[in-house]
Structures are given as C-alpha cells and as structure tokens.
Amino acid sequence: MNITKEEIENRITLYSLISRVMIIEVDKEFLEFLESNKDILELFPNYKDWGKRKEFSNAILKERYLDVDYANLFLLHLVPYESFYTRDDQMIESGGDNPVLSLYNSFDFRVELEKARVVSPDHIGVELEFMYMLCIALRKAYDANDLDGVKEILQVQKGFMQDHLLNWSPMFLINMKKESRTPLYHDGADLALEFMLNDFEYINEKLEELE
Numbered sequence: 001m002n003i004t005k006e007e008i009e010n011r012i013t014l015y016s017l018i019s020r021v022m023i024i025e026v027d028k029e030f031l032e033f034l035e036s037n038k039d040i041l042e043l044f045p046n047y048k049d050w051g052k053r054k055e056f057s058n059a060i061l062k063e064r065y066l067d068v069d070y071a072n073l074f075l076l077h078l079v080p081y082e083s084f085y086t087r088d089d090q091m092i093e094s095g096g097d098n099p100v101l102s103l104y105n106s107f108d109f110r111v112e113l114e115k116a117r118v119v120s121p122d123h124i125g126v127e128l129e130f131m132y133m134l135c136i137a138l139r140k141a142y143d144a145n146d147l148d149g150v151k152e153i154l155q156v157q158k159g160f161m162q163d164h165l166l167n168w169s170p171m172f173l174i175n176m177k178k179e180s181r182t183p184l185y186h187d188g189a190d191l192a193l194e195f196m197l198n199d200f201e202y203i204n205e206k207l208e209e210l211e
Contacts, residue, residue: 002209003150007202008139014195015132017043021188022080023118023125025070031058043191046183069182078175082122085168098122100130100164107156109133124172127165128192131157151210158203166200169193 017040020030034041035058041048052061074080083098100122104111109130111121118126134157141149170193177189 003142003206005139005142008135008142011199012132012135012139013040014191014199015128015135018188018192018195019125019128019132021125021185022074022128022192023123025067026062026184028058028062031062044184044187046187050183065182066184069180069185072181073176073179073185077179078172080124080172080176081120082124082127082164082168083120085171100127103156103160104130107133107137122164124165124169127160127169131160131165134160147210151207154203154207154210158200158207161196161200161203165196169196 020026034044034047047053052065056064079085082100098121104121107130111118111126134153138150138153138157141153173189173193177186177193180186180189
C-alpha cells in the first residue's frame with residue numbers, strides 16, 4: 001500500500017487540531033497542549049511569538065483576548081456555515097434538509113450541536129471534524145490491510161472536500177484571517193487553508209496511485 005501510517009497519523013492530528021480551533025472557544029487544556037508540544041506550536045508562528053503570551057497567564061489570555069476574538073469571528077461578524085455561502089438566499093440551513101446531514105448519517109457521525117458553539121451541522125468546525133473521523137476510519141482500514149476500504153474512504157474524503165469544504169471554506173478562512181484580532185486565530189485560519197489545499201492534492205495523488 002502506497003500510504004504510510006505516519007501520513008495517516010499526521011492527517012488525524014491536523015484535522016483534530018484545526019477542527020478544535022474552529023468549533024468552540026479554546027480552553028485551558030488546549031492552550032497547555034500547544035505550549036507543551038513544540039511541533040504543534042511551530043504551526044502557530046505568530047502565536048508563538050505573541051508578546052502577550054509572556055505577559056499573561058493562559059487564563060487571562062483566554063478571557064481577555066482569545067474568547068473575545070472567537071466571539072467576534074464565529075458568533076458576531078462572520079458566518080462559518082456552508083449554507084450561508086452556497087444558498088442564494090444566504091440562509092443557514094439548520095434543519096434536516098442540510099445537504100451534509102445525509103452524508104454524516106451514512107457514516108454514523110452525530111453532531112452534538114448543543115455541546116459545540118454551532119447552530120447547524122455545516123459549521124466549518126463540524127465539517128473538519130467529519131474529515132478527522134474519516135481519517136480515523138482510514139487508519140482502521142489501513143491497519144486491517146483493507147485496500148478497497150482505504151480507496152473508498154479516500155474517495156469519500158475527496159468528494160466531501162470537493163462538494164462541501166473547499167466549495168466555501170477558503171472564503172471564510174480568508175475573511176477570518178483578515179478579521180482576526182489575535183495571532184492564534186490568524187494562524188489557525190492560515191494553517192487550516194494551507195493544510196486543506198495540500199491535503200486535497202494528497203488525496204488525489206494517492207487515489208491515482210491506487211488505481
């Protein structure tokens with residue numbers, strides 16, 4: 001098989017990371033995880049060099065700066081939902097007609113809207129979490145040496161990115177980067193956009209090689 005375990009693990013880590021940044025305000029545990037992991041911190045270069053990190057505790061950074069920025073970006077000024085970008089009336093489709101729901105249901109992916117800061121399953125953080133879940137499924141197929149399963153999951157990922165994530169999230173992420181007031185969310189937008197575009201290329205390459 002032309003895919004390595006390390007590649008799958010890296011994809012799991014990155015989808016987990018960027019979905020976590022987008023889906024709800026960061027917490028103490030997340031900030032401690034960033035601080036304690038040099039490789040992950042390198043992915044947030046402006047945050048790493050942020051003067052306020054040396055000046056304030058994580059609790060103060062969260063309360064005074066990061067939570068305020070999250071609210072500004074995800075709840076007040078920008079709209080992190082696919083249906084807003086793809087529907088002519090710019091309405092958020094929060095009901096059962098949302099096009100991503102049938103795909104989620106077919107993979108038993110359940111969105112706990114009340115736990116996250118989201119009103120609809122097509123929130124960018126939820127769509128990224130779905131990709132994370134598919135990468136977990138890919139690892140299971142890989143561990144079982146199930147080549148057909150690996151191909152099928154890569155095809156689902158390609159289709160989901162093509163029809164959903166990449167169809168709208170670059171616009172949101174460019175706006176997020178522009179509107180962000182803290183380096184964490186500036187870097188998060190940058191990382192998410194660059195990683196998704198590279199990952200889409202990676203998926204296409206692997207599928208061609210598996211043909």
